[in-house]
Amino acid sequence: MSTVTVRRATAASADVVADMWVRAAAALARAGLDQWQYPVKLHNIHAAIAAGTCWLASDSFGAIVGTITLDQDADPEMWPPEDRPADAFYLHRMITEPAAKGVELGSALIDWSARRAVEAGRKWIRLDAWRSNPGLWKYYADRGFELVRVVPHPSGSGACFQRDATIQLGHGPTVRTAA
């Protein structure tokens, strides 16, 4: 997979995003992880699609290979005023399909997010990751993110990571944004 195309998810693809989330949550459970073990929050997916912040990535055959939501919505419980929340874009629900494993698609989607953040004048890309999942922390640390703080958020998330938006790791497929 040398190139993927990202386009905004439409209302018609909400079920696709939800299905990816449900399958990812099931795979996490099979791996013995407690991340995302609650019913899919469809309203969040619909809200992101309506806001134009939910994206789907497809391969050159048109098959969906990933999704990511990229917005400006800092959770104040994670990112207090001293972090200057408006200086960042925030990643949510990044999921890659099992068929796309091993090609650094996630890394490429993070780079793509960072480019969009820079284009919008933001200094950081940020996310909150599941607190009790060291494998996930390692994933982001290995890709240049620093752990800023851990918040005891009731959701189970709260490991707050950020990366300088100007960093491009350059791994994985080329990501093209559909017009």
Ligand SMILES: CC(C)(COP(=O)(O)OP(=O)(O)OC[C@H]1O[C@@H](n2cnc3c(N)ncnc32)[C@H](O)[C@@H]1OP(=O)(O)O)[C@@H](O)C(=O)NCCC(=O)NCCS
């Ligand atoms: C996170 C994700 C998008 C990264 O995609 P990717 O760049 O294509 O990377 P891979 O899926 O190949 O994963 C890379 C490594 O990170 C690990 N990893 C990824 N997500 C993980 C998670 N949620 N928990 C623990 N380990 C995870 C993988 O097991 C893999 O480990 P390995 O190298 O030892 O095999 C993808 O793994 C995914 O969909 N994970 C489940 C959903 C998720 O946790 N999303 C992030 C929420 S903050």
